[in-house]
Amino acid sequence: MARRKKADWKKGPKSSKAWNDNRTDIISPEQMRNVNFEKYYKAQQIVPDEEWDAFMGRLRVPLPTTFRVAGFRETATVLNDLIKTTYIPTLSNEVDGEEVQPPAQLPWYPDGLAWQFNVSKQVLRKNPDFKRFHSFLVFETEIGNISRQEAVSMLPPLLLDVQPHHVVLDMCAAPGSKTAQLLEALHTPSPTSTTAIPPGLVLANDSDHKRTHLLIHQSARLPSPSLLVTNLDASIFPAIRVGAECVGGSKGTGTKQLLFDRILCDVPCSGDGTLRKNVGIWLKWGVGDGNGLHSLQLRILQRAMRLLKPGGRIVYSTCSLNPIENEAVVAAALRSNPNFTLLPTSTSLPSLQRRPGLTTWTPAFFSSGSRELQFFKTYEEYVSALGEKEEKKYTESMWPPKESEEDLTKCMRIYPHLQDTGGFFIAVLERKPHVPRDPKKREADPAPSEPATKKPKLEEEEEEEDAILEDAVCAEAVSTPSAVNQDEKPKEDSNPHPPDKKGKRKQLEETGGTFKENPYTFLAPDDPIVKACIEKLHLNPSFPSHNLFVRNPSGEPARSLYLTNDIVRSVILHNDYNKIRLMTAGTKLFVKQSTGDGDEKFRILSEGLPVVFPFVEPETVMDADLAVLRGLLEVYHPLCESFPQPFRDAIVARPSGCHVLKFGAEKNDAGSLTHELVLPIWKSSVSLSLMIDKKAKSALSLRVFGQDVTTAGREAASNQKVKTISNSAGAEAKEAEADEVVIVQEDPDQAVDNMDGT
Numbered sequence: 001m002a003r004r005k006k007a008d009w010k011k012g013p014k015s016s017k018a019w020n021d022n023r024t025d026i027i028s029p030e031q032m033r034n035v036n037f038e039k040y041y042k043a044q045q046i047v048p049d050e051e052w053d054a055f056m057g058r059l060r061v062p063l064p065t066t067f068r069v070a071g072f073r074e075t076a077t078v079l080n081d082l083i084k085t086t087y088i089p090t091l092s093n094e095v096d097g098e099e100v101q102p103p104a105q106l107p108w109y110p111d112g113l114a115w116q117f118n119v120s121k122q123v124l125r126k127n128p129d130f131k132r133f134h135s136f137l138v139f140e141t142e143i144g145n146i147s148r149q150e151a152v153s154m155l156p157p158l159l160l161d162v163q164p165h166h167v168v169l170d171m172c173a174a175p176g177s178k179t180a181q182l183l184e185a186l187h188t189p190s191p192t193s194t195t196a197i198p199p200g201l202v203l204a205n206d207s208d209h210k211r212t213h214l215l216i217h218q219s220a221r222l223p224s225p226s227l228l229v230t231n232l233d234a235s236i237f238p239a240i241r242v243g244a245e246c247v248g249g250s251k252g253t254g255t256k257q258l259l260f261d262r263i264l265c266d267v268p269c270s271g272d273g274t275l276r277k278n279v280g281i282w283l284k285w286g287v288g289d290g291n292g293l294h295s296l297q298l299r300i301l302q303r304a305m306r307l308l309k310p311g312g313r314i315v316y317s318t319c320s321l322n323p324i325e326n327e328a329v330v331a332a333a334l335r336s337n338p339n340f341t342l343l344p345t346s347t348s349l350p351s352l353q354r355r356p357g358l359t360t361w362t363p364a365f366f367s368s369g370s371r372e373l374q375f376f377k378t379y380e381e382y383v384s385a386l387g388e389k390e391e392k393k394y395t396e397s398m399w400p401p402k403e404s405e406e407d408l409t410k411c412m413r414i415y416p417h418l419q420d421t422g423g424f425f426i427a428v429l430e431r432k433p434h435v436p437r438d439p440k441k442r443e444a445d446p447a448p449s450e451p452a453t454k455k456p457k458l459e460e461e462e463e464e465e466d467a468i469l470e471d472a473v474c475a476e477a478v479s480t481p482s483a484v485n486q487d488e489k490p491k492e493d494s495n496p497h498p499p500d501k502k503g504k505r506k507q508l509e510e511t512g513g514t515f516k517e518n519p520y521t522f523l524a525p526d527d528p529i530v531k532a533c534i535e536k537l538h539l540n541p542s543f544p545s546h547n548l549f550v551r552n553p554s555g556e557p558a559r560s561l562y563l564t565n566d567i568v569r570s571v572i573l574h575n576d577y578n579k580i581r582l583m584t585a586g587t588k589l590f591v592k593q594s595t596g597d598g599d600e601k602f603r604i605l606s607e608g609l610p611v612v613f614p615f616v617e618p619e620t621v622m623d624a625d626l627a628v629l630r631g632l633l634e635v636y637h638p639l640c641e642s643f644p645q646p647f648r649d650a651i652v653a654r655p656s657g658c659h660v661l662k663f664g665a666e667k668n669d670a671g672s673l674t675h676e677l678v679l680p681i682w683k684s685s686v687s688l689s690l691m692i693d694k695k696a697k698s699a700l701s702l703r704v705f706g707q708d709v710t711t712a713g714r715e716a717a718s719n720q721k722v723k724t725i726s727n728s729a730g731a732e733a734k735e736a737e738a739d740e741v742v743i744v745q746e747d748p749d750q751a752v753d754n755m756d757g758t
């Protein structure tokens, strides 16, 4: 996926507007031409001649809207069923004589959780059923249950095949649509793990500091104790240390480098596969974009190869059509590391239309002083065409391999005309399982004679190089938590000043210099705050309280408590969070709630409830029904006395503080709840508050009662009525009114989320 222009993603389209996107209003269809683009890709023969017109034609048509039902499996399935059974049957194929394409499931996406539709603004505005569906999408997007994402962008995480126990690295992760998919996969129920706290981890990284904040915001919607977010250059991503027990060793036997089971390299690219969405690319596309990115892309992939476990898998992807950014990178990376092989992709996701990777291509450049694109069949041809004083700007790795050791047709290319999507490229690389070398054979091996970059690295050499990197990042400045178990503290004798090899230490120090995040301090299980949370929130003894931490500058009383799993805890304990630029870890579970009477208690955050719920003593969970839910939604602080029996007596008898309510599936004239639901409430002396945010309340109300019964929703509806009356004077005003219907549901703070679809 291409990195979006700063202004573009930062300002972001208003969320509901983005659901109506029609990017052809930015440039006219006549401007959707680029002579060099056509010349370049025709020369590369990326599609057969007879498909060229269909390919180019489709690039000029706006992309249909695609979205994914996001979230952990159970919730996603419930919401998906709601779309299928409640909304789709009401949507017609024809509106005012215009043929429309109601949403259809993408046939290749597992469990039918991804959808595509192509409906004009007019239909969304005029047709009440489409309008209702549109409102539903807007609300659910705002609270993170639906992610608007380009269809092709959903592919890489599927091909990575993440399991709950996997250690996963997402090297270029912001704004985080694929990280969300990786987390969902990690939290998929399995026979060996609970969905709430999987044993593996997802480390999401991006070198752009601002974009890591988007990533954090996006992934906060999938509360996961297994998440880490770092802000590092992926091409020099450091070795991460963990306690030996996390990687198969025994506890107390020191630390080891963490190698990854799965790595996603969704690298920065020229992004010309997104032309249908980012139409500005028509005006500025140049061959230099891809040529200029090749070397960074290769360095990122090569670094990923060094961080992968034997038998592990890397997915390399771009939303570029350019072989220099795709097959050339993959071929060069494979050539530099014979421990890797390409996995065939042609049998995965059988209903996906795809084309094989290219085996040959011809790099092209503008040579100095010329406005003509020049193609060079071989590297030697390019070098001999250089003027006397001209520098060699390009590397041999951009040319196709002379004799192909690896079959590049195993890569996957997606073109817009195949199934009405964007363009995309994917390669799946596997590291061969580790076979211990025969020491006798090793002695007999001749000394390697190839240049360093091409030299196949031995397992042992890799350890050595990683040790250099790892020294640079680990141990010496671990946040010194007051209550860390002694045996988990880094060893006193670890060398705080390793030799400054290859300038890597310097680079890390440079990047670490501006890093200003609060430390991560684990609390002892007998810490008074931890004990109070466990007692007051009725958590059973299996709750992993040793993994609770706070992020206050030392000495301040804790306001929020976060939870990790064991492996994330180990990463935090054995690496300097400043050096690995650790932006966030785990998930926030408990926050302090002031009661007004000087007493301070902690409450469970609604986002954290799915993680905590399995540990809440069942007898302390209160049963409630749709009437109670409606009461909690309609008023901000309903009186306990206002609720129907038997809930009224039950809640009156409870002490003030945080309580968890469980709503069973129920259907009556007022509404329908198709699945069990648990929600946190806060009881003050005489009233209750439902502890979920305003937008989540509205979305829940729409889902259960078919209308927004919340105070905010009623106010918005009455404001709308006033606007409608005052605007009803003329035709022009009516058009404005139609816009208002859409805009009234927006929250500018949330607008950027979920909108980067690639």
Ligand SMILES: C[S@@+](CC[C@H](N)C(=O)[O-])C[C@H]1O[C@@H](n2cnc3c(N)ncnc32)[C@H](O)[C@@H]1O
Pocket: 001, 002, 003, 153, 171, 172, 173, 174, 175, 176, 177, 178, 179, 205, 206, 207, 208, 211, 232, 233, 234, 235, 266, 267, 268, 269, 296, 756, 758
């Ligand atoms: C294609 S986008 C990633 C999209 C993301 N995977 C998603 O699905 O939302 C590429 C990302 O790479 C980041 N990036 C660029 N150079 C990088 C580097 N050297 N190391 C790490 N990230 C880098 C950019 O900031 C950008 O967010």
